[in-house]
Amino acid sequence: MNKFKTYLQTALIALFFSFPALSGSFSSIQAEEITQQVNHPGAELLSEGSYIPGLQTFRLGIKITASKGSHIYWKNPGEIGSPLKISWQLPKGFVVEEEHWPTPKVFEEEGTTFFGYEDSALIVADVRAPEGYTPGQEVELRAQVEWLACGDSCLPGNVDLKLTLPYEEKEPSLYPDTHAEFTKTLHAQPRVLENDHSVQVAQGKGNEIILNISKKINATKAWFVSEKADKLFAYAETSYSEGTGTAWRLKVKNLSGVQKNEKLHGILLLADHTGRPVESLTIHSEVLGQTGSAVAGLSQYITILIMAFLGGVLLNIMPCVLPLVTLKVYGLIKSAGEHRSSVIANGLWFTLGVVGCFWGLAGVAFILKVLGHNIGWGFQLQEPMFVATLIIVFFLFALSSLGLFEMGTMFANLGGKLQSSEMKSSNNKAVGAFFNGILATLVTTPCTGPFLGSVLGLVMSLSFLQQLLIFTAIGLGMASPYLVFSVFPKMLSVLPKPGGWMSTFKQLTGFMLLATVTWLVWIFGSETSTTSVVVLLGGLWLAGLGAWILGRWGTPVSPKNTTCLCFFIVLCIPRWSHLCKWFSFSLLC
Known part of the structure; x- marks a missing residue:
């Protein structure tokens, strides 16, 4: 049986019995968190x-x-x-x-x-x-x-x-x-110009502003940065002399533009041609005239979409995502003998999960910004409970990949006799592919910086519709390798044929998933405290124990009484949170 199709169901079962323990433990140390x-x-x-x-x-x-x-x-x-x-x-x-x-x-x-x-x-x-x-x-x-x-x-x-x-x-x-x-x-503060020197800011061509200082400064590179986070910054690669002073033609880099008679408050950072800092000045000046808006034109927007798609493709090699990608490739290899339409459908469901999750995250981020919250991309990993959720899910994936438990047979008869086994198998795979796309997106967002930093910097200033188009491009790029292999399964011929090596490959993936768990625990620890990390590790121990019990004695081939007793024991595990809490604090004393 293809165990990969039931990973989501496994995670939901384990989360059901592990979250109450974690919730109780976290609430019990809330006062300590404040301290x-x-x-x-x-x-x-x-x-x-x-x-x-x-x-x-x-x-x-x-x-x-x-x-x-x-x-x-x-x-x-x-x-x-x-x-x-x-x-x-x-x-x-x-x-x-x-x-x-x-x-x-x-x-x-x-x-x-x-x-x-x-x-x-x-x-x-x-x-x-x-x-x-x-x-x-x-x-x-x-x-x-x-x-x-x-x-x-x-x-x-x-x-x-x-x-x-x-x-x-x-x-x-x-x-x-x-x-x-x-x-x-x-x-180390930016310097304020002496009274005998002045600063003028005037309109330029298109999205430029001209900044003129009545003083000779030996600097070629310049960056004007507003003191307000939602306002512009601008840069220039060359300077030129104007009378007895120095001027820079700076290109505005954000999308809000500058209005006539607007008072600019910020700093001017100056450097020589090598990038070595030369001077930093405090600027408080009124704009003389109106600069053009820096709204991106159609060609620039198309360029951003292409960059977003290529960045999404490259996300597949990031450590956050690579373990999930290897699991998907494993699933494709195992499904090599299945009907082509079924394989294509799974690829489309995975793509829909990725793109839909990007849409959801973009929508939440947009709403929070409208409500006045200042958040960055990857904001969901700023919530410790969300990080704890991912840790448990990835931990269970790792245990399953390492062969500690096998949950697939537990759900083989779900749905009763209303469907044929082929129909049920197809539906399970579709649901699994969809939620794997969601999970891959949730965990990849903190890794977007190296490939998508400049794109995401622009995205958060665009309209919501433009944001959705760009996030769609990122999602399609991220899902494209799997979708291409699904539509053109013959491309999998470059990989070894199914055999005993797949078991080794699956176990290796388990260790990669444990590495991801380690990284997430580090994130969790930086957001909370040592006590919370120990409590989380205790929760992982309980989740692993419950998953092993279900996999060992809770299968359809086990006696009915044994299976019922097994589920009863697992559902009682949340009551063990007191033991987890006692063990955690005893380690810290």
């Missing part, structure tokens, strides 16, 4: 001094640290990414007078331009303290911070930080090391 967030290992709320000086300005800092080799996006991330956002939650009377952001670095990868910081970032704020507090009184200061750190994969952060300091009516007392860090940030 963990206050002292998040990736973010700190710092004070330059040991107390709050009454009626004076003092400095606080938000320090974010990512893993080595990662970058943290600036307040305007550029073509891709999510902005770093800080929301101060200070007691009544405290006022944030100014924030000091160090100059971001320009990153250019795979045709995508974005702005941010390498490894870590420190944002400093000048805070004015009010009167009305008694000396020695403890004051709690809070800040909510959101960021996205990306390296080999992207990890979001969203934490509430707090710091308690005493209130004193005397001069500030500074921590030397912290003061040195804060001073370094202040010196």
Whole structure:
């Protein structure tokens, strides 16, 4: 029997008995999660001094640290990414007078331009303290911070930080090391031009703006970046002299354009022909005239669609997706002797699952953005419970591939005698192909950056209909190899004929799936805590135990009483969550 067609049914059964255990465990440690967030290992709320000086300005800092080799996006991330956002939650009377952001670095990868910081970032704020507090009184200061750190994969952060300091009516007392860090940030800010120099921004041709500075600057490359994440950034590869100053003709890179008399607030990043940073300037200037909208023309949009399709094809070799692709190829090889129409139908169902899931994710992302939520592509992996779901599903796939249990025969008689066995087999394969397409899409979205970064950066600014067309192209590209093999099965002749090697291949796929589980557990751990990871591993143990029991004694060939007892034991496994929780905490003590 083809076990591949029943993977989805296996996952649903296992999730049925494993999720209650996980849900209970997660809810039981909810309070601890909040405590963990206050002292998040990736973010700190710092004070330059040991107390709050009454009626004076003092400095606080938000320090974010990512893993080595990662970058943290600036307040305007550029073509891709999510902005770093800080929301101060200070007691009544405290006022944030100014924030000091160090100059971001320009990153250019795979045709995508974005702005941010390498490894870590420190944002400093000048805070004015009010009167009305008694000396020695403890004051709690809070800040909510959101960021996205990306390296080999992207990890979001969203934490509430707090710091308690005493209130004193005397001069500030500074921590030397912290003061040195804060001073370094202040010196790393973009420079404000002296009063004897001016900046003018005027309209250009098409989607260009002309930026003129009344000062000679030896720089050829320029990037103007708005301080607002939803506003433009623009770039120029060459500069030219204009009178006694320097001018750049910058091409606007986002799709909203610039309106006449609009006040531009942002920074100008300058570099020489080698890309070495030369200068960074703060720009506050009114647009003289109206720039053309940067809306992509038809030819540019067609180019984006082609890039989206090719990027979708290349997604099949990404580590997130490759294990599922190998399983699909395994299924195609086993179905080599089946009727061609059945094989083509399965290919179409898989394609529909991929494209439909891309549509669904695009719709959810669009709705959340309309509601004011700032999310990036792959947002579903920012939810720990969703990541836990994927971990369990992939874990069960791996166990089945390794031959620990065999669930296919359990569902052979589902549907009663209303259908012929051939009809039931066909329907099972169609449903399995459809949901495999959905699963492949859900897990591939965080891996889209290397091939689709520039495309996705543009997509989120387009209309919803344009977004759907581009996501359709990505989905068709991703599903195209399997669809082509389904329509032209003779192309499978390049692969070895079915034989004993397929069992080895299937087991190798199981180890690849376990590697994917490891990666997802790492994602889950970065979003939660050590305790949650241990509880999740306990849930995997329960899921594996239940799947083994069903596969060992819950088959149709087993005695009826044995099968009933088997299902009863499996359905009682959620009650073992107390054992899982006790075991988890005992390991941490």
